[in-house]
Amino acid sequence: MDFIKEGAEIWMDLGLLIEAYGFRTVFSPELAVMTLLLALFYWKYGREDVSGLGSAGFALGIFLFYFALGGPLNLLGHFWFSIHMLQQSILYLVVPPLILAGLPAKFYSRTLQIPVVRSVIAVGGNPIVALLLFNGLFSFYHVPVIFEAAMSNYALHNMLHILLLVTAFGLWWPVYCLAGRQMLSPLKKIGYIFLNGLMLTPACGLIIFANEPLYAIYTGDTHLLCLPFYSLTVNQKPFELPWLTQLADQQLGGVVMKIVQEISYGIMLGYVFFQWFRKENADDQDDRLPEAAI
Known part of the structure; x- marks a missing residue:
């Protein structure tokens, strides 16, 4: 019964959002159509030589992209810092x-055959550069004065988020690249992922253990909603959460970021280690075959 009650409350809250801001603002149908077309294109042309698990990962990644950027999560993130950090x-x-896990091997090889793209990837996809770029930009983005400027200016908001998304893909490129100078051994991949896990810890710690609210923009009466294809200025929250103070919301945001990071990086570490272990076992069996034949 509690599950049914919670589900009904969620739908009521969605109804409030749609009533207050409109269906387009809440669900961004333009982005939904673009995401669906990309998924259909991948299903028809892009999943050749990709495992079922890889294809499922791609589909989940596309869905989560829309969910985070085009759904209610993006809207609510303008009112609560914790939801913004979840996004x-x-x-x-x-x-x-x-x-990246759902892209075929030929995507990586063909990408590296394009001179301009190869030159860009040679710099941005370099493990050290990629590590410093994303983690540095992400920490820079959450400096209070920069963050508040981005949340108050649609053009700056979009520019920073595009840069973050590009550098985020660059961050994961060395883990999946199957050819070229950026190809890492399994042991180096494990070290690379582990080091990335440490890089965001100081920024998360500052947010979690701050003694006062850092982002005054969440206390204002007017909010600029930076949506995928347009912006909208509103002067009220969709609903109140009296139990979530601004400081608690900020601390929860830092905790959410750290938990999601640990889960994501932990799964990737396990995946790389399992792939490495399976390959080593296969190589050992191949080495034993001639002896067994004798």
Whole structure:
């Protein structure tokens, strides 16, 4: 009964959002159509030589991309910092590895055959550069003065989010690249992922353990909704959460980011280690075959 009650409350809240801001603002149908077309294109042309697990990962990544950027999560993230951090975590720590995992091997080889793209990837996809770019930009984005400027300016907001998304894909590129100078051994991949897990810890710690609210923009009466294809200024929250103070909301945001990061990176570490272990076992069996034949 509690589950049914909670489900009804969620639908009521969605009804309030749609009533207050309109269906287009809440669900961004333009982005939904674009996402669906991309998924259909992949289903017809892009899943050749991809495992069922990889295809499922791509589909989940595309869905989560829309869910985080085009659904209610994006809207509510303008009113609550914790929801904004959940959106950020999904977009940059979950979506890129899922999508890259579902791309065929020929995508990586053909990408590296294009001179301009190869030159860009040689710099942006370099493990050290990629690690510093994303983690540095993400920490820079959450400096209070930068964050508040981005949440108050549609053009700056979009520019920073595009940069973050591009650098997030660059961050995961060395883990999936199957050819070229950026190809890492399994052991180096494990070290790379582990090091990435440490890089965001200081920023999350500052947010979690701050003694006062850092982002005054969440206390204002007027909010600029930066939606995928347009912006909208509103002067009220869709509903109130009296139990969630601004400081608690901020601390919860840091915790959410760290938890999602640990889960995402932990799964990737396990996946890389399992693939490495399976390959080593296969190689050992191949080495034993001639001896067994004798």
